[in-house]
Amino acid sequence: MEYDAIIIGGGLSGLTAASLLAKSRLKVVVIEKSYNPGGSCGIFKRNGATFDIGAAMLLRRTGHAPDDRALYQ
Numbered sequence: 056m057e058y059d060a061i062i063i064g065g066g067l068s069g070l071t072a073a074s075l076l077a078k079s080r081l082k083v084v085v086i087e088k089s090y091n092p093g094g095s096c097g098i099f100k101r102n103g104a105t106f107d108i109g110a111a112m113l114l115r116r117t118g119h120a121p122d123d124r125a126l127y128q
């Protein structure tokens with residue numbers, strides 16, 4: 056199979072980049088070493104409870120931060 060872009064890492068950065076490229080009609084594959092995507096923004100489960108690996112809150116645009124619209128689309 057052929058791809059236009061190969062993204063290494065399925066954290067927020069990789070997933071955002073892949074999503075933007077796919078929206079531009081490029082054929083993209085994301086290679087993730089972990090068993091599920093998300094990286095530091097992912098989750099894990101223990102005994103029926105779900106825990107954040109890292110990020111627990113995503114803040115809305117303030118006008119001062121770099122343009123993060125892609126993250127919220």
Ligand SMILES: Cc1cc2nc3c(=O)[nH]c(=O)nc-3n(C[C@H](O)[C@H](O)[C@H](O)COP(=O)(O)OP(=O)(O)OC[C@H]3O[C@@H](n4cnc5c(N)ncnc54)[C@H](O)[C@@H]3O)c2cc1C
Pocket residue numbers: 063064065066067068069086087088089092093094095096108109110111112113114
């Ligand atoms: C404890 C903690 C709390 C946080 N809290 C917040 C918060 O509340 N709000 C907030 O906005 N941000 C928070 N952050 C920051 C935020 O989680 C990270 O900035 C963001 O998730 C980083 O995303 P990333 O895609 O750049 O990197 P990562 O999330 O590190 O993703 C990298 C991915 O690449 C994969 N990978 C690495 N090497 C390879 C390889 N060779 N082959 C294949 N896959 C590979 C990894 O498995 C991982 O999934 C927190 C971070 C931590 C650690």
